[in-house]
Amino acid sequence: MSKRTIIPFGPQHPVLPEPVHLDLVIEDERVVEAIPSIGYIHRGLEKLVEKREYTEMVYVIERVCGICSFGHGWGYCKSVEGNMEIVVPERAEYLRCIWHELSRIHSHLLWLGLLADGFGFESLFMHSWRIRESILDIFEKTTGGRVIFSVCKLGGVRKDISAEGLAEIAGILEGIKGELTELTEVFLEDYSVKNRLVGVGKLSYSDAVELCTVGPMARASGVVQDIRLDGHGAYGKLDFAPVTEEAGDCYARCKVRIREVFQSIAMITQAIAQIPEGDIAVPVKGMPQGEFVARMEQPRGEAYYYSIGNGSKFLQRMRVRTPTNMNIPAMVKTLQGCDLADVPMLILTIDPCISCTER
Amino acid sequence: MSYVTKSPWVIHYDGSSCNGCDIEVLACLTPMYDVERFGIINTGNPKHADIFLVTGSVNEQNIPVIKQIYEQMPRPKVVVAIGICATSGGIFKECYNIMGGVDTVIPVDVYVPGCAARPEAIIDGVVKGLGVLAEKRAKLPAEIAEEKRQASEDAFGAGAAAETSAPETSGPETSGPETSGKEED
Numbered sequence: 395m396s397k398r399t400i401i402p403f404g405p406q407h408p409v410l411p412e413p414v415h416l417d418l419v420i421e422d423e424r425v426v427e428a429i430p431s432i433g434y435i436h437r438g439l440e441k442l443v444e445k446r447e448y449t450e451m452v453y454v455i456e457r458v459c460g461i462c463s464f465g466h467g468w469g470y471c472k473s474v475e476g477n478m479e480i481v482v483p484e485r486a487e488y489l490r491c492i493w494h495e496l497s498r499i500h501s502h503l504l505w506l507g508l509l510a511d512g513f514g515f516e517s518l519f520m521h522s523w524r525i526r527e528s529i530l531d532i533f534e535k536t537t538g539g540r541v542i543f544s545v546c547k548l549g550g551v552r553k554d555i556s557a558e559g560l561a562e563i564a565g566i567l568e569g570i571k572g573e574l575t576e577l578t579e580v581f582l583e584d585y586s587v588k589n590r591l592v593g594v595g596k597l598s599y600s601d602a603v604e605l606c607t608v609g610p611m612a613r614a615s616g617v618v619q620d621i622r623l624d625g626h627g628a629y630g631k632l633d634f635a636p637v638t639e640e641a642g643d644c645y646a647r648c649k650v651r652i653r654e655v656f657q658s659i660a661m662i663t664q665a666i667a668q669i670p671e672g673d674i675a676v677p678v679k680g681m682p683q684g685e686f687v688a689r690m691e692q693p694r695g696e697a698y699y700y701s702i703g704n705g706s707k708f709l710q711r712m713r714v715r716t717p718t719n720m721n722i723p724a725m726v727k728t729l730q731g732c733d734l735a736d737v738p739m740l741i742l743t744i745d746p747c748i749s750c751t752e753r
Numbered sequence: 754m755s756y757v758t759k760s761p762w763v764i765h766y767d768g769s770s771c772n773g774c775d776i777e778v779l780a781c782l783t784p785m786y787d788v789e790r791f792g793i794i795n796t797g798n799p800k801h802a803d804i805f806l807v808t809g810s811v812n813e814q815n816i817p818v819i820k821q822i823y824e825q826m827p828r829p830k831v832v833v834a835i836g837i838c839a840t841s842g843g844i845f846k847e848c849y850n851i852m853g854g855v856d857t858v859i860p861v862d863v864y865v866p867g868c869a870a871r872p873e874a875i876i877d878g879v880v881k882g883l884g885v886l887a888e889k890r891a892k893l894p895a896e897i898a899e900e901k902r903q904a905s906e907d908a909f910g911a912g913a914a915a916e917t918s919a920p921e922t923s924g925p926e927t928s929g930p931e932t933s934g935k936e937e938d
Contacts, residue, residue, distance in 0.1 A: 436769065460869055541773040
C-alpha cells in the first residue's frame with residue numbers, strides 16, 4: 395500500500411479562469427478522494443434585494459455570471475413577472491428565446507475552447523473562440539454589449555431587432571455552420587482527442603439521477619431532462635427534442651454540447667421564421683406580492699429563481715440556484731479513482747461556473 | 754546596467770468577478786484580438802509573469818491568494834485592475850462580502866473601467882502598464898541598492914547605523930521581514 399499524499403489544486407490554477415480549490419488525496423497517480431472548497435468569489439448579491447428596487451435588481455442578477463448573463467436576467471424577470479401576473483408580448487418572448495439560444499452557442503463554444511486548452515490542443519482552442527467571436531458580434535450589434543447586455547427587463551425586452559437584422563443573424567449562423575462541422579470532426583474523430591475523452595470519468599444513469607445532476611451532464615448519462623420542454627417563453631412553439639447520449643463519459647458530454655450548438659442554431663432559425671410583429675414590452679405597474687418560482691434551462695443546466703414580494707418596492711427575498719451547484723457532487727464522484735492527469739478534464743466536463751455557484 | 758528586453762507575460766486572477774471580465778481577458782488572447790502575436794502570453798505561473806491582471810473585487814478569503822501571487826512575482830511588476838469591480842467594487846460594492854477594489858490589498862498601477870471591460874480597453878490598459886513597467890525597470894537598480902543598505906544596517910545593529918548614517922535617517926525604518934530574511938540567507 396502506497397502512501398497517501400494531498401495535492402492542493404487551486405484556487406489559482408490554469409484549468410479555468412475562475413478560482414476553485416480542491417484537495418486531491420492521491421495514492422501513486424490515482425485520486426482517492428477530492429475535497430472541494432468554495433467561497434473565493436462569494437459576493438452575497440441575493441442580499442442586495444434589500445437595497446435595490448425590484449426593477450433595478452435585473453442588472454444585479456444579470457451579473458450572477460458573465461457567460462449566461464442573459465439567461466439569469468430572463469430567469470429573474472420570469473420570476474417577478476409571475477409574481478405580478480404580467481403577460482409578456484409574444485414578440486418579446488421570441489426575442490428572449492433568440493438571445494438565450496445565442497448565449498447557449500457562445501457558452502458551449504467557450505467551453506469547447508477551454509476543453510481543448512485543457513488537453514493541450516491550443517489551435518483547437520483558438521478556433522473555437524474565433525467562431526465564438528461572430529456570436530459576440532451579433533450580441534454587440536443587437537444589444538450593445540459583448541457579454542453583459544442588460545437587454546431583458548421586466549415586462550419584455552429593451553431593444554427590438556429589425557427584419558433585416560434577423561435575416562443577418564440567420565445568415566451569420568448559416569455561415570458558421572460549415573466551420574462548426576469542421577471543428578466537430580476534430581473534437582469527435584481525432585485520435586488523440588478521443589484518447590483523452592473516451593471512457594474517462596464515467597457517470598452512470600443511476601448516479602446521475604441520484605446525485606441530482608442537471609443539464610448536459612445529466613443528458614450525457616441518458617437522463618432526459620430539459621426545462622425548455624415545459625414550453626415557457628416561445629419554446630412551446632419551437633420544434634426540438636433534448637439531446638441525449640448514453641455513455642456518460644467525457645466524450646459523451648462533449649458530444650452533447652456540440653450537438654446542442656447545432657440544435658440552438660436550428661431553433662434560432664425557426665424562431666426567426668416564426669417571430670410575430672408587435673410590441674416588445676408592456677408597462678410594469680404595482681409592486682410584487684406573493685411568491686413565485688421560475689425555472690430556466692441555462693447552458694449548464696436547470697437554474698431556479700425564487701422571489702417573494704411583500705408589496706413594497708423591495709423584494710423580501712430572492713434566491714438563485716445555479717446548475718454548477720448541482721453538478722459539483724457528480725464531479726467529486728467522477729474524480730474518485732481517476733488518474734491525476736485526467737483531473738482537468740473531469741473538472742471541465744461539468745462546465746463549472748464558479749461565479750454562478752457562489753453568487 | 755542593461756536588461757535584455759523581454760515580452761511581457763501576464764497572469765490573471767479572478768477576485769470575485771462575475772466572469773464577464775475574465776472571458777474578455779481571455780478573448781484578448783484569442784484570434785480576434787490576438788495579443789499573442791506581440792509575445793504577450795497568459796501564464797499560470799506568477800514567477801514568470803510581469804503583469805498581474807486582477808478582475809473582481811476582494812473579499813476575506815481571496816486576500817491571501819492575491820497577496821501571495823503578487824509577492825511571488827519578480828520585480829519589476831505591474832498590477833492592472835480590470836473592470837469596475839476591481840477598481841472600486843462596482844455594482845457589488847454594497848454586498849456584505851465585498852471589501853472594495855484591489856487597491857485595498859496591493860498597489861495598483863493601471864485601472865481599466867467597464868462592466869464588463871471591453872477587450873480593447875483591456876489591451877489599452879496593458880499597453881499603459883508596459884510604460885509603467887519600463888519606468889519601474891529603470892528605477893529598480895537604485896531601489897535594490899537602497900534595500901541592501903537598509904538591510905545591512907538592520908543586520909549590523911543600530912550602533913553601526915548611527916555612526917554612518919545618523920543624519921540622513923530620521924528613525925529606524927521598518928523594513929519587511931522578507932528583506933531581512935533574505936540577508937540572513
